[in-house]
Amino acid sequence: MGARFGFETLDREVDVDLEVRGELPPWLAGTLVRNGPAKFETDQGSFRHWFDGLAMLHRFGFAEGAVTYRNRYLESTSFQAARDDGRIAFGEFATDPCRSIFSRFFTHPRLRRTSNANVNVTSDGDRDFALTETPMAVEFDRDTLATVGIADYDDALDGHVTTAHPHRAPLTGDLVNYVLKFGRRSVYQLYRQRGLSREPLACLPADRPGYLHSFAVTERHVVLAVFPLVVNPLSLLLRAKPFIENYRWRPELGTRFVVFDQQDGSVVADERTDAFFAFHHINAYDDDGRVVVDISAYPDSTVVDALYLDKVRGAADLPLAFPTRYEVDLAGGGIRSRRLAEDSLELPRIAYGSHNGREYRYAYGVGANGAGDFLNQLVKVDVRSGHVTRWHEPGRYPGEPVFVPAPGARAEDDGVLLSVVLDGEAGRSGLLVLDAATFTEIARADVPHAIPFGFHGQFTSRRFT
Template identity: 55%
Template sequence: MARFGLGFQSLDDETHAVELPVSGRLPEWLSGVLLRNGPARFEAGGTGFRHWFDGQAMVHRFAVDGGRVEYTNRYLDTPSSRAVLREGRIRYQEFATDPCRSLFARFFTPFQRTRPVNPNVNIARFGDQVVALTESPLPVEFAPGTLATVGVVDYDDRLGGQLTTAHPHQDPVTGDLVNYVTHFSRRSEYRVYRQRHDGRPRRELLGRYRVDEPAYMHSFAITSGHVVLVEFPLVVNPFRLLLSGRPFIENYRWKPERGTRFIVMDRDSGHVRAVLRGPACFAFHHINSWEDNGRLFIDLCAYRDASIIEALYLDTLRGGGALPQATPTRFSVDPEAGTVTAEELSGESLELPRIAYGQRNGRAYRYAYGVGSRDRRTDDFLNQLVKLDVGDGSTLLWREEGCYPGEPVFVTAPSGHGRRGAEDDGIVLAVVLRSATASSYLLALDARTFQELARAEVPHAVPFGFHGTFLR
């Protein structure tokens, strides 16, 4: 097994409110809770899940105050996790694992149903609710203090749809949440919606776009005036989902001749202004987007193709298979001229990107934070943290031999601390796996210098996760 393979092993321990030993010094102003989400159970009985994205959801809580750190972790309680943890069996279809549902069963569960909920991707706020998200449009609420599962959030609407993103955006003008769902049918369509920030679970349709073969899009772009769906050429015939007998993602096909389509929708009216074509690529994550003088600028962590999905099968990861690298890439989209151009922002690889979201989401920005691979090597896992200046392409790096950091979460310093108004005035928090000691720690970096401030030692190894948020 590869030395980072510990990040793909199941975690049995659930820990409640344990104070962690801290070395170094955390900023006095840092007070709040870092919540992290990700897969932590990769098998049931004698059967293993097939893909990293299939592992059962566990939330990790780091409560920080007065330089102290308290840690709790807990599995989310869903039908899927109950089957795995209590019954020792896989009962529901995941991203790339299917417990052999029959063709007869598929025929009588057509497009009206979504994949069962395993909310292992992200965490968001719906008003006063804190929810865990995945690509099924059924968020799961949990208590941010105890991590106890409250239950599935049922939307009070008829929007429908079977596939969404776990990356809703906050509208940079109104503060409402914006997202989209894909509705699979004979006449499939993308449905972009708004969810008011009053916390009510009601979605309002903003606009729709019909499509014959929907694409797999893990995230999307928003600016002050537009929503942009970046439709990569990884697409599916909806009837293949119904009839093939294969797991969800294995029904999609890579069709580079389609190029990448940019569906530009007015954020207020829902009118599709333009559908433009650029070079074929694939991405899970958008970094940020904004507009200036009629042009839209969309920054992505771009891959040449969709082979990264194959590379994230667990057998491949544990065996040390080659890991394709994402390149931070800027697409300039001009709806009036009908043109799309692309340029690389840096030679460093970048994934799981974060920005100073509250200040710069949907606006011009300077800094992005993410994970990457040293020297873009494909024979190791993501082993360094990266701060990227998107203006000049320069980078600052943090790395430590045998250590594998997760997504860096930027926390803005409150007013009165540090450099007033500077975009990188704050700290970066990341959970790091240390292979030599089979343990993990919470790392705090000064966001400006990218130098270590402190670390808090976790009593076990934390499996590699995906996304999280810091709540004050």
């Protein structure tokens, strides 16, 4: 399977100009920084899951039709231990460090106090941070990709797990996220963030908290979808298993949608629907007494197990997520759901700057063309009509498509999509630029090596040096 290059360690760090084939729009100026795992083994052991690999940042710079590329490992304490001592020192998603029973009892590695921020990146306008699912954001320099250090939050908010998908509140611009604190009775703590100061917004107690990779916001609300992949917090401390292997699929619990008022934190809806699982929300918005929540939904949590490295490096089928709409009635009328399209959709993106938390029309993402292969096509879904547009080339594996709007764009899809694509035959990657409206290729630029499959990235029009 050509996708195997996407799960191999990348030891090379470069800073190069790329040859551009085609012609980039003259207005495209700024940087795309992508994040993802790039080292899957150490001298003394190997990581077990795609989500565990050590973080590497990849920066594509755009100016006057030219493209530059730089990649660099995030020098977290997790990376330093692997580099300097050859060991896995911190508990990851599905990998535990090799420690004695005595050490495990007193350090609780399964609570994932890792700084291996390999999932996403964000910016507060002045500083840039790499994110993972522990509340330990790692600051880096956008130009050089050099690691600056762990963010020092200016508050007393405490917890063990968060999401790497904070949202900008559409009306205020505040960053919104939550942190989950495990305990005899665990609690989801929603908060607003300005700079490095976090202000509590709401709390949701939970006896058996679920694994949540993302959530949703609208103009007026915050929405948590709590899937029935749940954990007894005591098992995290007492069982000798990696973090995610303490969770259990309990479909009889259903999926719980909790809707909070964004101003005062009150719960305005708490409804359940049939069990399903997801990593990613697509978008959400308010609509006449309802909250509409679009999600890339799986029927169950088997996808978590399917992403262990021994499986994705083979030829096993990958469970697929489909774009699905859930309409939560704020007057207590329950939840209605329907599939938005018949094509699979993962790593979803939208025109975030203009349509996050608001009614929208287009979702972009990766999908699968045929069985027995990894995610191998880009898709554009019209969520109103269900029409799907596809980009597919045999033997090529695109990553998350990041939408960049054209200056003064009037149409929702007036702009370009940026996707890192692995050529499974050549064993190297490149940047693909598509016209978002027509889904046709504008340009591409090859990178001198294969970039391991990553997760998320962000584009900023801020100039680079």
